[in-house]
Amino acid sequence: MRITGLILILLLGGLLIYGALDFPIWGDPQSPASNHLSPYYIEHTMTDTSVPNVVTSVLADYRGYDTMFETVVIFTAGIVSFFLLRIFKKAVPESRLYRHIPTGVTLRIEKGGKVPDESNHFERIDSVWIPYDLVIRTTCRMIIPFIQIFALYVIAHGHHSPGGGFQGGVIFGASVVLFAIGFNLRQAIKQLGEKFVTFMCALGVSIYAGTGIFCVLMKSKYLDYSALAALFGTDPVTARSHGILIVEIGVGIAVMAAMIMLYYNLASAGKHDEGL
């Protein structure tokens, strides 16, 4: 089996390298992409969309369909993690660990024992025992707001600097993942519930697709943001810049929610009970 796999991989890899030989060499000024495509984007981005970052205008405007279906792929990944991994059956565990907060004593409650209610005195901890670490919690509490502000900056400033919806969404999702690691998964789910996150994931894709449909309703082509000029009260060029921002926000929301969904389902093996 290993030999067969090796032969197959060598064959397919060889085919890939053979196919890649036909590409123009890196940075070749005579290649078709450098002759027609890239010069057009570089020369016309400012006059077409008033976005200084060419990558953003290509990503969300000239190649809008591509990015929309990339967002759908991310959405699908989140939904698939839910359908493959999620377990709704609540099995009663053998024993549970609780911490008495004022004294720091750890209690082990066997199956059938009286479980203390979640109050200010008792806190449930994961069965993979993790010592109470004030340093980690305080650091997480201090650093998470800055991560989230930076994520919003990356989304909003994607027109002028590297960044955009994908990166900003991932960074925002990472801040929630950091919260789930620094505190625990149950507390993260209490803050951002499963239904809410799934809804946000669908909402992000809907914002993107809805913008396109709105353009059609304004009697223009799908995802042609210049049709939104009447809505914003600006000229068509600025409207394209604003349209890109709306679409990037949609991408950011969808990616953030998908990352959180993936983490919830993977870290708890679908039980949403005890996490990493």
Place this chain on the structure above:
Amino acid sequence: MIWQIELIILVLVVLFGIGALAVKDLLSAAILFGAYSFMLCLLWAIMGAVDVAFTEASVGAGISTVLFVAAVLRTTRRTDD
């Protein structure tokens, strides 16, 4: 760009890639894959593709390592082959 630095990073990318495939411990493979992504991110930045480098740093080196570690924690650390 200084070609010596580029060469070192390119060699490290290949080494980390082979290491991530060859190592028996899946947790080490996940961490090596994160290192591979980070070196690739540096390579993108050298080639001037800052947007791609940013994505590689946040997705490849950041969140996917966390997801791999979470998956390893819930399955097994040893690989059969």
